[in-house]
Amino acid sequence: MTVAAPRIGIVGSGIAGLRAAQSVLTCEAGARITVFGDEAHRTYNRPGLTKKRYPPSADLRAAITEDLRVKGAETSALDWHLGTRVEAADLRNRVLHLSTGGTFDYDGLVVASGVRPRTAAGDDEECASHAHRTLRGLDDAHSIHQELHRREVVTIAGAGFVACELASLAKEYGCDVVMLEAMRHGPFENILGEDVARALGRWVTANGVTLLTGEAAKELLCDRSGRSSEGGHPASPPEAASERPLFIEAIGSVPNVEWLDGNGLDLSDGVRVDEYMRVPECEGVFAAGDIARYPDPWGTENLTRMEFWKNAIDTGNVAGKALAWSLGYGLKMSRISYFPSMATEVFGLRIQIAGNPRNADSMEIVSGDLERPDDGILVTYLRESAIVGAAYLDKGARFNRLYIELLKSLKTR
Structure with missing residues (x-):
């Protein structure tokens, strides 16, 4: 008698979900994997x-879609259910x-439902x-x-990665750009600290962006009520959306965990997992990507x-x-021990971050x-005199060799 392969569900069609599926297939090519995604698109960049x-x-639609294709997303080895939202889960009964x-x-289940943008008010509220x-x-x-x-x-409300990239893009399109950062002194402060944030603030300003911080920013924030966050009179009746000024909110994100309510999980900030991405309260359940909160392998407990x-x-x-191993596939599990790194570019200035400067x-x-970030800045971040992170800002590659040497020292910690 032939025993059917276990059914594996992956909630989330982003890169975390796709990579989880591909990892299972490398251990068991005949695995039956179904991917559920809110969006109508397969995994993209x-x-x-x-x-x-x-x-x-x-x-635009065709050009952007083509540019953002991800290798492996067109596979027929997965059963894609796109435009299908998982409303709730009964993890005890695996439904x-x-x-x-x-x-x-x-x-077996992988939770990879990611995050959604944080907004000042409900998405369904119309702003005058x-x-x-x-x-x-x-x-x-x-x-x-x-x-x-x-x-x-x-x-643009916010001064993180999305906000800064959008500001740079909008200037390329010929727009006048105003950035509002009410909580901090400049871009990326929560990662790179106040001194670097102020330097990046000067950089975006030098490239034609009006950057307002603190109270000046708060006065221009809009909560969709027709008033600023500081009060004031409501606007006149709404004009057509195409005639109103564009206001992009890039003020953070909210983990998509509501569908997991009622299962006794720690959902205080995403989904808590162990170093193997296992959800400790539920056998056979794993989480990955933006939603997973795991033991930091980079210098703290x-x-x-x-x-x-x-x-x-x-x-x-x-x-x-880990999921494959739990179902009897593969030889062993691997714990999370990756080397954190990220990069972006803002007005031609490449910003590379490694390790975990937040620590x-x-x-x-x-x-x-x-004062001159375009001439190159290399910064190390230390905890109790030990290097836990590095950042490299440059328009060229002046300190690239030194940065690579720093990365090597970080990796061998």
């Missing part, structure tokens, strides 16, 4: 959403409840003053690129949750191998001058 300006004559009204019984937008998915990018073609002014492309790839691989209690400028 999410960081690429803000990287390129498209000419007005382009078929998923779907937006279609159906259910899915599984033997602005056309509000957020950027997370491919459809968002289609809309924002189209709007940047025809808008003269764009206001705390849990960490990271929202970077490489993190999604690495945790997806770990979760897939630092001090920083040291190894080379360069914070």
Whole structure:
């Protein structure tokens, strides 16, 4: 008698979910894997959403979709259920409840449902003053690129990776850009600290962005009520959305965990897992990507949750191998021990970050001058005098060899 292969469910069609599925298939090519995704698209290169300006004559939807293809996403080895939301889960009985009204019984599950943009108010609230937008998915990018073609002014709330990349992109499209950072002194402060944030603030300002911080920023924030966050009179009746100023919110994210309520999990900040990406409260359940909160392998005993492309790839691989092992496939599990790194580019300035600077209690400028970031700045981040992170800002590669040597020393910790 032939025994059917176990059924594996993956909630989330992003890169973490795809890598988890691919890891299972490397251990057992005949595995039955179903991928559920809110979006109508298979896995794509999410960081690429803000990287390129498209000419007005382009078929934006087709051009962006083609540019963001991910190798392996077109595989027929997976059963894709796209545009299908998982509404709830009964993890004790291993059942998923779907937006279609159906259910899915599984033997193993990977939670890779990611995050959604944080907003100042409900997405369904119409604003009389602005056309509000957020950027997370491919459809968002289609809309924002189209709007940047025809808008003269764009206001961006936030100063993190998405906000800075959007500011750079909007200037390429010829927009006047205002950035609002009410909570900090400049870009990436929560990762790189106040001194570097102020330097990056000067950099975006030098490239034509109006950067407002603190109270000046708060006065221009909009909560979609038609008033600023500081009060004031409501705007006149709404104009057509195409005629209102564009206001993009890039103020952080919220983990998509609501569908897991009622299962006794620690959902205080994403989904808590162990170093093998296992959800400790539920056998056969794993989590990966932006949603997974795991023991920090980089210098502290705390849990960490990271929202970077490489993190999604690495945790997806770990979760897939651990799931395969739990079902009797593969030889062993691998614990999370990856080397954190990320990179972006803002107005031609390449910003590379390695290790985990958030764990630092001090920083040291190894080379360069914070007043001239385009000439190259190399910074180390230390905890109790030991290097736990590094950042390299440059328009060229002046200190690239030194940066690589620093990375080698970090990797051997």
